[in-house]
Amino acid sequence: MTAAAARKPTPESATTRLSRLLTMVPWLLSHQGVDIDEAAAEFGVSRAQLVSDLELLFLCGTPGGMPGDLIEADWEDGKVYLGNADHIARPLRLTVDEALTLMVGLRALASTPGIAEHEAVSRALTKLEEATGAVGAASARMQVSIDDGAQQSTLTGARRAVQDHRRVHLRYLVPGRDEVSERDVDPMRVVSLDARWYLEGWCHRAEDVRLFRVDRIQGLDILEQDGTPPPHAQPRDLAGAAFTPHADDLEVVVETDRSAGWIVEYYPTQSVEELGDGRRRVTLRVSDPSWVRRLAWRMGGHLRVVAPADLAASVTSGAEAALAAYAAPPTPAPGEARPAADG
Template sequence: MNARTTPADSAPDQVARLLALVPYLLARGEVRLDEAAAHFGTDAAQIERDLRVLFMTGLSPGLPGDLIEVDIEALEGERVIRVDNADYLARPVRFAPSEATALVVALHTMLDVAAPEAAEVVERTLAKLEGAIGSDESPRQLHVQSQPSRGAEIVPVIESAIARGHQLELTYHVASRDEESTRVVDPRAIASVEDALYLDAWCHRAGDERVFRLDRVVAVTELDTPVADPGARARDLTQGWFTDADTTRVTLRLEPAARWMTEYYPVEGVRPGPGGTLDVDLQVSSEAWLQHLVLRLAPHARVVDPPELAEAVLRSARATVDTYERWSGTSA
């Protein structure tokens, strides 16, 4: 029988659980570790990791008396959770007028992309906040009309597919090549990053995870076919490291003289190669860009994967050398 495993959490998952964990513990005094894990739908190891983050948090300036205290001896010995010096988290939150106003504006913006069940929560929160803002001695009415994000009009189709576990057919504009392509994807989640909306999905055409900007989606259709992996978790796209659609994962083999490129280009992985070389993985959206990079690093770099790109870059390099030799012979 296989042991039950819990998928790794993203940072937002852990923050959300920590914010709920402290009031839960304060209301009960002490809680057994396995009981807390069952309450939050995770395993004991994850709760223990959360607690080791928790005791490094607290009030500014972060001196020992400002931090939340976790009884590590009780945790490791009796497997019991006890926290102290966290009473301020149980007190009602008080917002300054400017803070409350900023929060209202942010919540109105969230309504543009919120799923129906989330939108209900946002609307209830807005009603309470706007009521509190208007209940002071000088009531003020705040009207917010947010500009819908580009691509917001296709959000209902995508959310429907995600909720039903259906695949999507996308016609997508690939900006790097100024062309359109059609592919079938397994949608996972929509994320708002800065001023744009993105779809995190598994792309069957690329055979890998991809991110699609919704304002570049020309057409989208919900299919009747189910996604290949219903349990796949959405990635956290807010960190800014994700790759756009139609990029290809390329592996370069670098000799020592070309290792400098890892400090100037965004790479996904670096590992030792044969004979003192370095194998570097990076996402590439343009074959021409890759050819230019390899020529710049020559003769200290070559493409090792995928094979078709390795051959294409090699042909380009040979053609460049042939052209140079013909030009040199003509000029001599």
């Protein structure tokens, strides 16, 4: 192999590399003996990166890990040959609806400041447009918008702060504590994840990188201070879930009926189990269980705390105390006669 092949490839996210590998295998199988430089150009990577991908394929295959289970790759003479990979040889095929949906999403990403891989987004969009032709042209007339006017204004302000490198002051609802906090943030990027918009930035209150859901930002003011995050602030890997609980957070299990179904959309959850008839068993991780008690009381029986047992007992005792207070006779005002007893 050449010295160039031995050089370390440019770092990238695991998600991006996996996507390329899944596309690369069927293409190489249908182009046996392709020149290695031609293959690298096809996938928009360097020769060194392609060699690194081929080396990784040696470790991939069907369960078992025996030599006959792994993908075979050979590129010693500058020509790439792939074998024992027929199980993933079928290229990805999108329906027209799937392609249009993907194109609309890519256009929304391409217009978002702070997206690290604009070039990759544009390249994918171009390929989809070429593949769909006139049908795909309809996606150019579609836009992704937010119905809530206040949320749209917040999102616009967040994007402008990212673009201008300005610090922002947030009034942010923290659902885990059921309170509105005040904090200054150096914005890093605006991202869309799981159909929601987030502002990611360096939070001066937490002294760490935080992800703020746009629909929970109750106020955003762009400040005059420079908003460049500190050098050690790094964007989070968003390949997994947006919400990452702390190790000492309490695990709470609740059961909800159809009227309380909105809870799984509003609060970060660990798991949701469908029980039938609109009922769900929901697991959450919370830093302060007091807001769970208040939520259960406020829901008036539509939400029941299952675990932990002491939290469930405190919800029950609190509800009983409230009912007892309603049942007690009113305390007379100073100077007012007490009502006469029956009999």
